Amino acid sequence: MRRSLRSLLGAALLSPVLASAQGALPLPPELRHLLQRLERLETENQQLRARLDALSPPDPRLHALEDARQQTDKAPSTECLSEPQPELVTGLKAVERQIEALEGVSVAASLTGVLQRASAGSRDGSGAQSRLNYRGDVSVGVPAGRLNDIQGRLFLHVRLGQGAGLTLRDSLAGGTNAIAFQTQAGASDAFAILAQAWYQLTVPLPREQGQAQDREQLEITVGKMDPFQFFDQNAIADDETARFQNKVFVHNPLLDAGGDMGGDAYGFAPGLRLAYGASPDRVTGWSASLGVFAAGEAAGFGRGLGRPLLLAQLDTSRRLWAGLPGNYRVYAWRNGQARDHEGRPAAHGGWGASLDQRLGDDWTGFLRYGHQLKGSPRVDRALTLGLELDGRRWGRSADGLGLATAWLHAAQSWRQAQASGAREQVCELFYRYQLNDKVQITPDLQWIRQPLAQAGSPSIRVWGVRARVGL
Numbered sequence: 001m002r003r004s005l006r007s008l009l010g011a012a013l014l015s016p017v018l019a020s021a022q023g024a025l026p027l028p029p030e031l032r033h034l035l036q037r038l039e040r041l042e043t044e045n046q047q048l049r050a051r052l053d054a055l056s057p058p059d060p061r062l063h064a065l066e067d068a069r070q071q072t073d074k075a076p077s078t079e080c081l082s083e084p085q086p087e088l089v090t091g092l093k094a095v096e097r098q099i100e101a102l103e104g105v106s107v108a109a110s111l112t113g114v115l116q117r118a119s120a121g122s123r124d125g126s127g128a129q130s131r132l133n134y135r136g137d138v139s140v141g142v143p144a145g146r147l148n149d150i151q152g153r154l155f156l157h158v159r160l161g162q163g164a165g166l167t168l169r170d171s172l173a174g175g176t177n178a179i180a181f182q183t184q185a186g187a188s189d190a191f192a193i194l195a196q197a198w199y200q201l202t203v204p205l206p207r208e209q210g211q212a213q214d215r216e217q218l219e220i221t222v223g224k225m226d227p228f229q230f231f232d233q234n235a236i237a238d239d240e241t242a243r244f245q246n247k248v249f250v251h252n253p254l255l256d257a258g259g260d261m262g263g264d265a266y267g268f269a270p271g272l273r274l275a276y277g278a279s280p281d282r283v284t285g286w287s288a289s290l291g292v293f294a295a296g297e298a299a300g301f302g303r304g305l306g307r308p309l310l311l312a313q314l315d316t317s318r319r320l321w322a323g324l325p326g327n328y329r330v331y332a333w334r335n336g337q338a339r340d341h342e343g344r345p346a347a348h349g350g351w352g353a354s355l356d357q358r359l360g361d362d363w364t365g366f367l368r369y370g371h372q373l374k375g376s377p378r379v380d381r382a383l384t385l386g387l388e389l390d391g392r393r394w395g396r397s398a399d400g401l402g403l404a405t406a407w408l409h410a411a412q413s414w415r416q417a418q419a420s421g422a423r424e425q426v427c428e429l430f431y432r433y434q435l436n437d438k439v440q441i442t443p444d445l446q447w448i449r450q451p452l453a454q455a456g457s458p459s460i461r462v463w464g465v466r467a468r469v470g471l
Helices: 002-024 029-055 060-077 086-104 297-298 412-418
Strands: 106-118 129-147 150-162 193-208 211-225 269-278 287-292 309-321 324-339 345-358 363-372 378-391 396-410 423-434 439-449 458-470
Touching: 129 193, 269 297, 309 345, 396 412
Parallel strands: none
Antiparallel strands: 106 129, 106 458, 129 150, 150 193, 193 211, 211 269, 269 287, 287 309, 309 324, 324 345, 345 363, 363 378, 378 396, 396 423, 423 439, 439 458
């Protein structure tokens, strides 16, 4: 067979030459004999090939294999899970459906522990004190209903913890450990509470024949919420488990430490929020939001919704500093069931601003301002500002160094009642060390000068360390 193939190859190469030679000159007997032999070999090869085809018909298994391949290629494009489909295909479809079911699901969990120590002079003449506390937070967001491009979302947040933190001398700042959390059952029990449970509808706008035509949207949120999740946000001064721990730096001092935000015993309240926003491109955007939240006993579902907390906010994202991103928010509030500096029910109102701006590749700054317009609180004006530097300059980009300071201005009625000065100052310094992709260790120092705006009053000094595990 190998010899026949070589002969056929030789014939194919020599045939043009031989044909031309035959047409011009008579061939020598040896060459004519060789040509006849090549022709016989070619004929025998064709006969042998036909005989082999007759003896070996196509295997039916090849047809079955080809049919199975075609079914496998076609099956993923269908929705049903039918028995005739290959097991591999049904398995792939099951995995695809599980992935689709998990699409849009978000889960976040963190466990934060704090150890703090205060000197004797920070505790009304008592001895030095150390306290340990922890707090855990688990939140889940899941898609919950869809109508064309209108999407629903359900959000649940569970919080638990033990330990109330240090017992310090009174100050306008209100607290050096915003992480401290325990239920009303006391430190001996660590019950969890359902902190938040709300439902949100996102409606793209404007609409034409049921479909959105532009990058605008309306959000409708109803349920039990943390109002600070939607108002007075800030990029670097909004999370006590990762950045500043003192209450005056986590939120606006008039709303949080001053108490105008109200809420239940843990700071949460049922309410309704409407927000309209537009993002014409990926760089800029703006939104306007209005919130109505239960106040007083109603925040704990103990009474009706009369005299609620009203919040309104305008915010925008811009690149106003050397082309770097920044967020700017201005808001106003009115709480019909707040309390004055003597603890009596009173209506309070005011306005504030919250700004965060990138100042460089590794610098971010923040500023907050609050101004009381109605009521008689302890603090009627507050200014807080600070910076955070990430660690890329020294080869640790996930680390962070933060420094902030606050000036709290005491209200005139309170100063007259207490015969105090006008200002209290608060400072905080921390270094966040990223141990690995899940664990952070953060040493922290805090200093409160002229507590209760009393001139000559000894300063309050607190040092501590925070450990956080996040998922």
